[in-house]
Amino acid sequence: MTTGRSSFDVIVIGSGAAGLRAAIAAAEAGASVCVLTKGSLLYSGASASANFSYCAQFGYFGPEDTPARYAADILDSGRGLAVPALAERLAVEAGQEAEAVDPWGVPWRRDPDGRYNVATFGGHSFRRAIHVGLRTGTVLMVALGRRLAALDVAVRDYCAAVELLRDEQGIKGVLALDLRHGAVVMLRAPSIVLATGGNVAMYALHTNPDEVTGDGHALAFRAGASLIDLEFIQSYPTVLVSPPAARGLHYPTGRLLGFGAQLLNGKGEAFFHNYETVPIQKATRDQLARAMALEVAAGRGSPNGGCYVDARGVDPATLRDVHFEAYFADLGLDAGRDLLEVAPTPHFTIGGVRIDADGATDVSGLFAAGEVTGGLHGANRLTGVALPETLVFGAAAGRAAARHAAERGRMADGGNAPVPDWLGHALRIEVATGGEPHVGQVSARLREAMQAGAGVLKSSASLRAALAVLDAIEAEELPRLSSRQGGLRLNWELLQLVELRHMLLSARLHCLAALAREESRGAHLRTDYPDEGGAAWAGHLVARRGPDDSAAFLFERVGAA
Amino acid sequence: MSDSAPGRATITVAVRVWRQAPDATVGRFERYLVEIAQGDHVLNLLAALRRQHDPTLCYPDHFCKIGTCGACALLVDGKPALGCRTLVAGDTIEIAPPRGRAILADLLSAASGT
Ligand SMILES: Cc1cc2nc3c(=O)[nH]c(=O)nc-3n(C[C@H](O)[C@H](O)[C@H](O)COP(=O)(O)OP(=O)(O)OC[C@H]3O[C@@H](n4cnc5c(N)ncnc54)[C@H](O)[C@@H]3O)c2cc1C
Numbered sequence: 088m089t090t091g092r093s094s095f096d097v098i099v100i101g102s103g104a105a106g107l108r109a110a111i112a113a114a115e116a117g118a119s120v121c122v123l124t125k126g127s128l129l130y131s132g133a134s135a136s137a138n139f140s141y142c143a144q145f146g147y148f149g150p151e152d153t154p155a156r157y158a159a160d161i162l163d164s165g166r167g168l169a170v171p172a173l174a175e176r177l178a179v180e181a182g183q184e185a186e187a188v189d190p191w192g193v194p195w196r197r198d199p200d201g202r203y204n205v206a207t208f209g210g211h212s213f214r215r216a217i218h219v220g221l222r223t224g225t226v227l228m229v230a231l232g233r234r235l236a237a238l239d240v241a242v243r244d245y246c247a248a249v250e251l252l253r254d255e256q257g258i259k260g261v262l263a264l265d266l267r268h269g270a271v272v273m274l275r276a277p278s279i280v281l282a283t284g285g286n287v288a289m290y291a292l293h294t295n296p297d298e299v300t301g302d303g304h305a306l307a308f309r310a311g312a313s314l315i316d317l318e319f320i321q322s323y324p325t326v327l328v329s330p331p332a333a334r335g336l337h338y339p340t341g342r343l344l345g346f347g348a349q350l351l352n353g354k355g356e357a358f359f360h361n362y363e364t365v366p367i368q369k370a371t372r373d374q375l376a377r378a379m380a381l382e383v384a385a386g387r388g389s390p391n392g393g394c395y396v397d398a399r400g401v402d403p404a405t406l407r408d409v410h411f412e413a414y415f416a417d418l419g420l421d422a423g424r425d426l427l428e429v430a431p432t433p434h435f436t437i438g439g440v441r442i443d444a445d446g447a448t449d450v451s452g453l454f455a456a457g458e459v460t461g462g463l464h465g466a467n468r469l470t471g472v473a474l475p476e477t478l479v480f481g482a483a484a485g486r487a488a489a490r491h492a493a494e495r496g497r498m499a500d501g502g503n504a505p506v507p508d509w510l511g512h513a514l515r516i517e518v519a520t521g522g523e524p525h526v527g528q529v530s531a532r533l534r535e536a537m538q539a540g541a542g543v544l545k546s547s548a549s550l551r552a553a554l555a556v557l558d559a560i561e562a563e564e565l566p567r568l569s570s571r572q573g574g575l576r577l578n579w580e581l582l583q584l585v586e587l588r589h590m591l592l593s594a595r596l597h598c599l600a601a602l603a604r605e606e607s608r609g610a611h612l613r614t615d616y617p618d619e620g621g622a623a624w625a626g627h628l629v630a631r632r633g634p635d636d637s638a639a640f641l642f643e644r645v646g647a648a
Numbered sequence: 649m650s651d652s653a654p655g656r657a658t659i660t661v662a663v664r665v666w667r668q669a670p671d672a673t674v675g676r677f678e679r680y681l682v683e684i685a686q687g688d689h690v691l692n693l694l695a696a697l698r699r700q701h702d703p704t705l706c707y708p709d710h711f712c713k714i715g716t717c718g719a720c721a722l723l724v725d726g727k728p729a730l731g732c733r734t735l736v737a738g739d740t741i742e743i744a745p746p747r748g749r750a751i752l753a754d755l756l757s758a759a760s761g762t
């Protein structure tokens with residue numbers, strides 16, 4: 088592991104599946120590579136949580152089972168907004184990537200005939216979900232880590248990107264808070280791959296690690312890149328809201344509904360058929376989430392604002408197949424004995440940094456891959472497409488970044504960087520020991536406001552209320568936040584401050600986009616505009632940076648470009 | 649975030665937590681009174697401690713918190729435990745970093761693979 092060096096061909100920001108895959112691809116193409124992660128190598132990001140499905144197409148089910156059909160399913164689910172060039176690459180390469188990671192140690196489950204074991208999910212025309220039991224994400228991360236270790240890649244962990252550096256020609260490097268070594272560092276490279284994941288930790292209740300704070304949105308936006316479809320955040324329909332220790336755990340009800348599990352309102356009544364005509368066993372996530380949210384809003388929810396999953400009639404072997412039984416046992420829960428109190432909860436960030444099929448953004452030298460990007464899923468994501476997205480676009484972005492670096496040539500060394508004003512300010516006023524509020528309290532306030540105003544169901548009034556809190560935090564609280572711990576080394580308060588600053592911008596962009604889209608479409612649900620707006624709204628809201636971090640949104644009709 | 653969830657019974661827990669400055673080779677236990685929802689787990693208790701008392705507390709907070717990744721290894725009441733899979737039982741608890749790993753700061757230790 089190298090730590091001293093500060094100039095590379097390619098810097099990858101983020102060590103989830105997308106980041107590691109990009110780093111491997113860039114290093115294999117001969118580039119010198121550094122991975123920067125604010126977490127720790129094999130554990131960080133949503134990738135280590137992904138528990139099951141990797142959807143790929145292998146042509147098992149006859150002449151109709153083609154990549155074109157997979158791409159068409161993605162476009163259908165995206166309600167007119169999924170970008171065809173991205174969907175096509177995903178559909179063609181998901182299977183190839185599954186095969187590429189196999190020798191690095193991903194023991195995909197196979198049937199006796201040697202084919203991959205494939206599970207079925209709503210929205211997919213054929214069975215496509217390959218898996219490694221319930222540990223797909225963790226196993227994949229360990230395998231990618233093993234491959235990375237065999238290459239000569241520098242890793243900086245507990246090191247958070249603060250700002251991208253660029254000039255008229257494009258990317259120059261990144262300014263980062265290196266908590267392990269206690270320094271603000273400037274790392275130089277002509278190519279950067281953003282792989283920082285999503286932003287759903289901006290909600291009080293969500294299913295991701297709390298570090299998923301939308302940093303990549305803020306980094307890309309401040310560097311002048313375009314972001315699209317930021318209003319779309321996917322809710323997982325059945326996330327536990329009680330008991331306290333289980334809050335935020337997603338429960339894979341979808342796979343149980345076909346085995347006799349029931350979805351009930353607070354009064355113990357089935358209700359899904361009042362909202363949708365499809366049988367509940369065939370429902371997609373957004374249909375379930377919408378019905379549940381509306382039922383709760385109508386006053387028929389459970390005590391903690393949810394519904395109930397009754398899986399007591401499902402046989403124990405099936406229950407064991409779909410959920411983390413040992414974890415449930417540790418928390419004193421038993422799905423075969425207890426009603427599970429669940430609510431739709433933010434789970435996946437659909438929109439993000441705009442990329443082409445090679446992962447290139449519209450800033451020269453800036454590439455992006457994985458959940459930080461937008462476009463592939465349009466207005467709604469199909470189950471099991473996020474993991475292949477990390478590998479397919481991670482590999483593509485890593486290769487393109489290496490190519491770009493070879494054309495541009497290495498930068499001069501970076502070294503220690505001037506501390507940006509706001510960070511220096513936070514450090515200097517460490518005398519404010521004991522001052523209130525501190526960063527954790529302000530982050531909690533932001534998360535509560537987003538939960539209340541910009542959650543599963545939104546309206547103009549609720550979004551404006553959330554924006555008012557974001558404004559107040561930005562104007563009054565952020566400038567006064569300080570660190571009471573001397574020095575930079577492992578200064579967790581400063582890490583939270585960096586995250587808060589990123590999260591605040593990402594949250595604002597989400598609220599503004601959601602406010603601008605005056606219709607409901609896919610994962611975007613407006614109570615004041617409950618219907619899909621038709622062709623007039625079939626387009627992307629594209630966000631670009633204006634003066635002082637203000638956002639300019641452009642509406643781009645699909646097919647018009 | 650569970651200490652702020654509405655309408656839920658809360659309890660006050662007397663917590664002994666290992667504190668160790670980033671560059672220090674020694675540390676010590678500090679005592680805090682922390683309010684949490686009844687039936688919450690150790691990782692959420694540490695989050696509540698940080699919000700209620702000291703934002704500088706360093707612990708493995710950047711990980712899955714749903715029992716899958718294994719990054720939240722701690723010593724709870726003297727026994728090895730994963731913070732997100734261990735319920736707070738009773739109204740006193742002692743939380744220390746896991747044995748056999750270098751301590752980076754407070755409860756954060758050098759995980760394998762880094
Ligand atoms: C509980 C759960 C279950 C899921 N199950 C599935 C499934 O079965 N199938 C499926 O397809 N998808 C699933 N998903 C979604 C999928 O896991 C994610 O979309 C995907 O793993 C995202 O990968 P990523 O590499 O883009 O980002 P992440 O894995 O989130 O990684 C982001 C990385 O960026 C780093 N980072 C962020 N900001 C900074 C910064 N400022 N500086 C430095 N580093 C930074 C983080 O530390 C982290 O290393 C699931 C998600 C969750 C939460």
Ligand code: FES
Pocket residue numbers: 711712713714715716717718719720730731732733
């Ligand atoms: S944080 Fe991942 S196992 Fe506890």
